[in-house]
Amino acid sequence: MELWFTEYYSNHARFSMRVSKQLYSGESPFQRIDVLETQEYGRVLVIDGFIMLTERDEFIYHEMISHVPMAVHPNPRKVAVVGGGDGGTVRELVRYPDVERIDLIEIDQLVVDVCREFFPSTTSGLSDPRVNVYYADGVQFMGSCQDKYDLIIVDSTDPIGPGEGLFTREFYQSCFKALAEDGIMVNQHEGAFYDDDVRACQRAHARISEVFPISKVYQANIPTYASGYWLFGFASKKLDPIEDLREEEWEKLGISTRHYTTSLHKGAFALPAYVEKLLAEVRRR
Ligand code: AG3
Numbered sequence: 001m002e003l004w005f006t007e008y009y010s011n012h013a014r015f016s017m018r019v020s021k022q023l024y025s026g027e028s029p030f031q032r033i034d035v036l037e038t039q040e041y042g043r044v045l046v047i048d049g050f051i052m053l054t055e056r057d058e059f060i061y062h063e064m065i066s067h068v069p070m071a072v073h074p075n076p077r078k079v080a081v082v083g084g085g086d087g088g089t090v091r092e093l094v095r096y097p098d099v100e101r102i103d104l105i106e107i108d109q110l111v112v113d114v115c116r117e118f119f120p121s122t123t124s125g126l127s128d129p130r131v132n133v134y135y136a137d138g139v140q141f142m143g144s145c146q147d148k149y150d151l152i153i154v155d156s157t158d159p160i161g162p163g164e165g166l167f168t169r170e171f172y173q174s175c176f177k178a179l180a181e182d183g184i185m186v187n188q189h190e191g192a193f194y195d196d197d198v199r200a201c202q203r204a205h206a207r208i209s210e211v212f213p214i215s216k217v218y219q220a221n222i223p224t225y226a227s228g229y230w231l232f233g234f235a236s237k238k239l240d241p242i243e244d245l246r247e248e249e250w251e252k253l254g255i256s257t258r259h260y261t262t263s264l265h266k267g268a269f270a271l272p273a274y275v276e277k278l279l280a281e282v283r284r285r
Helices: 058-070 088-093 109-118 120-127 138-143 161-167 169-178 195-211 247-252 262-268 273-283
Strands: 004-008 014-027 032-038 042-047 050-054 078-083 101-106 131-135 149-155 179-188 214-221 229-236
Touching (some): 004 042, 014 109, 042 109, 050 058, 058 088, 058 179, 058 214, 058 229, 058 262, 078 138, 078 161, 088 120, 101 109, 101 138, 109 131, 138 161, 138 169, 161 169, 169 179, 169 195, 179 195, 195 229, 195 273, 214 262, 214 273, 247 262
Parallel strands (some): 078 101, 078 149, 101 131
Antiparallel strands (some): 004 014, 014 032, 032 042, 179 229, 214 229
16 A cells, blocks of 8 residues: 655645655644654654654754854853754754753644654753743743843744744744844744745745844755745844854864754855845835
8 A cells, every 4th residue: 555645835736755654643722743654754743734844854954943043143051942842953952062041932732742752863852951841832932031042043833823923023023022132033934936935935034124133044955845945034133144153163062963064054145046036025115
């Protein structure tokens, strides 16, 4: 028997992988969660029909969402991760000995429970003593914080369902307020190819650019996200992602990575012309 999982990229394009076994399927008050075993990508976490991570390529996403801001901020001590219940982003952050506190704010406890069971490779960092897990709505949580974090990483789902609030102006304003004076906010910034992703990407960029004086976008090749090409937002109060990159200091930490390098860091902000154009269109409004 052949079993295949298919994600729809649009009404006219889709992506499939052969499934050797469905390991888990469940419904929380927030969303549907599936875990699949596949030959090509290893275990795969699917939420509401969209691939959130695969064992095979999650390193690219998690390294890019964490090491880029960590190599720019001169002294990141207090970090918040909003969403990211699979623990992949936290796993990268615990590799920095000078980080004092990592708060993970995940709305859905079932994501963490399921990932603890099926993805020990991403949840390993959650047991680090510096990590505090809060099962809370990120919008409300950030709304009550002031001058608290050096870095906020928004590792969300797409802006439909529980992730919607994490793409609002109100949330970005709360993050701005929650950050210290040299704070950075990084978010998963959707794709630049299929129409729904482009709309979400443009909306996020328009709103972030209204709130933060520095608002840049960077890219990575992520094979299992729509079009294989995904974006991240880098927003900050003062720090520029290229001019303030602390290349030597970061190298000295000796963190071994499979995707991130400081050369790649610089190249990641050099966007294709069509992407620059779709971002510029919304910045002018
Ligand atoms: N981050 C999910 C990124 C967006 C995925 N969207 C999509 N495939 N349409 C959360 C998982 C990684 N920690």
